Amino acid sequence: MNVLVTGGAGYIGSHTVVELLNAGHNAIIVDDLSNAKADVIDRIETITGKRPVFYKLDCKDKDGLRKVFSENQVDAIIHFAAFKAVGESVKKPLQYYRNNLDSAMAMLEVMEEFGCKKFVFSSSATVYGPNNPHPYKEEMKAIESSSPYGWTKVMIERILTDYCTAHPDFCAILLRYFNPIGAHESGLLGDDPNGIPNNLMPYIGRVAAGQLEKLTIFGDDYPTPDGTCQRDYLHVVDLAVGHLKALEYAENHEGVEAINLGTGNGISVLELVHAFETANDMKLPYVIGPRRDGDLPAFWADAGKAKTLLGWEATHTVEDMCRSSWNFAKNAGK
Numbered sequence: 001m002n003v004l005v006t007g008g009a010g011y012i013g014s015h016t017v018v019e020l021l022n023a024g025h026n027a028i029i030v031d032d033l034s035n036a037k038a039d040v041i042d043r044i045e046t047i048t049g050k051r052p053v054f055y056k057l058d059c060k061d062k063d064g065l066r067k068v069f070s071e072n073q074v075d076a077i078i079h080f081a082a083f084k085a086v087g088e089s090v091k092k093p094l095q096y097y098r099n100n101l102d103s104a105m106a107m108l109e110v111m112e113e114f115g116c117k118k119f120v121f122s123s124s125a126t127v128y129g130p131n132n133p134h135p136y137k138e139e140m141k142a143i144e145s146s147s148p149y150g151w152t153k154v155m156i157e158r159i160l161t162d163y164c165t166a167h168p169d170f171c172a173i174l175l176r177y178f179n180p181i182g183a184h185e186s187g188l189l190g191d192d193p194n195g196i197p198n199n200l201m202p203y204i205g206r207v208a209a210g211q212l213e214k215l216t217i218f219g220d221d222y223p224t225p226d227g228t229c230q231r232d233y234l235h236v237v238d239l240a241v242g243h244l245k246a247l248e249y250a251e252n253h254e255g256v257e258a259i260n261l262g263t264g265n266g267i268s269v270l271e272l273v274h275a276f277e278t279a280n281d282m283k284l285p286y287v288i289g290p291r292r293d294g295d296l297p298a299f300w301a302d303a304g305k306a307k308t309l310l311g312w313e314a315t316h317t318v319e320d321m322c323r324s325s326w327n328f329a330k331n332a333g334k
């Protein structure tokens with residue numbers, strides 16, 4: 001297939017492009033590099049021996065998208081392009097709604113012009129909001145969120161659902177990711193956010209590399225076995241493979257389908273810290289701090305639907321995630 005990957009220079013997008021190329025598909029990347037570096041394209045070529053077509057382009061630019069569709073046969077879209085920092089979205093809601101909603105809308109409008117009918121969307125476990133019990137199941141009705149970022153995912157899921165009702169021959173797969181961590185085994189691709197990381201694993205990586213002094217664990221008085229929050233961490237390469245499975249499914253189906261991509265297991269912050277220390281044979285300086293506003297005590301996926309419908313399940317261990325994260329972080333920025 002010829003797959004247009006928006007946000008394909010980013011963390012999850014770049015790993016997905018590698019899996020696409022390795023599986024014999026062609027990848028066309030559209031990324032404005034607002035949160036990625038141009039050399040990711042070279043790194044993808046180094047890993048796969050193939051160079052993806054690359055357009056430095058804002059997905060909100062419909063004329064730019066029309067040019068991409070005119071110059072390439074596009075069979076399907078994987079839409080990663082979005083701003084993703086939860087805290088920043090609370091401070092800059094308009095930027096988040098504008099970027100995330102308009103880029104999805106512009107893409108759908110141009111897809112319609114060119115008759116492209118397969119759309120795989122980066123949604124998030126955040127759409128289960130604060131009120132559903134875990135494990136989260138796709139059929140849960142309380143789809144809501146607690147941040148403008150999360151609401152953009154809820155709204156785009158709604159837009160895609162309504163679009164599929166109006167166009168029954170269209171297929172939209174809403175992939176609800178849990179907590180992706182880890183990196184490509186080459187050490188060439190990984191999560192390398194600008195500035196001080198918000199997410200746990202890139203923060204741990206900077207502490208391990210001596211670039212930050214210590215990790216602060218946000219609260220140890222939650223109602224969990226060790227008092228720290230539990231999440232469903234999954235390896236980014238497993239997540240990337242999940243996109244290929246979703247594409248294969250979309251090729252032969254119509255309508256909208258929400259699918260969790262997670263392992264189905266909850267891991268606490270302290271467990272992840274200790275797993276990182278063991279996997280990489282090092283000590284990680286940390287202190288216990290206050291809770292972070294908005295954090296839920298615990299959630300993980302019911303991963304059954306992905307297995308039944310897509311034949312996908314996560315295969316990498318927590319040790320794999322910790323080892324590959326460090327293998328990337330120790331060289332990041334060099």
Ligand code: NAD
Binds near residue numbers: 032
């Ligand atoms: P990322 O920031 O590394 O990747 C997003 C990419 O999109 C970046 O390369 C950025 O430059 C690009 N981009 C942003 N706005 C754009 C625009 N208007 N036009 C073109 N390119 C644009 O983030 P990621 O972690 O790889 O996340 C990818 C997707 O997965 C996002 O939609 C994110 O919301 C979603 N997601 C991420 C996580 C996570 O924990 N990383 C969890 C659930 C969902």
Ligand code: WQD
Binds near residue numbers: 084178203217218295
């Ligand atoms: C994980 C755990 C923190 C940093 C976010 C988004 C979610 C999704 C994935 C996109 C929590 C703790 C963290 C630190 C810590 N993204 N922590 N010290 O909050 O589960 O999910 O990313 O859709 O929408 O909300 O991930 O990595 O920030 O935190 O103790 O310095 O690590 O409290 O328990 P989170 P995270």
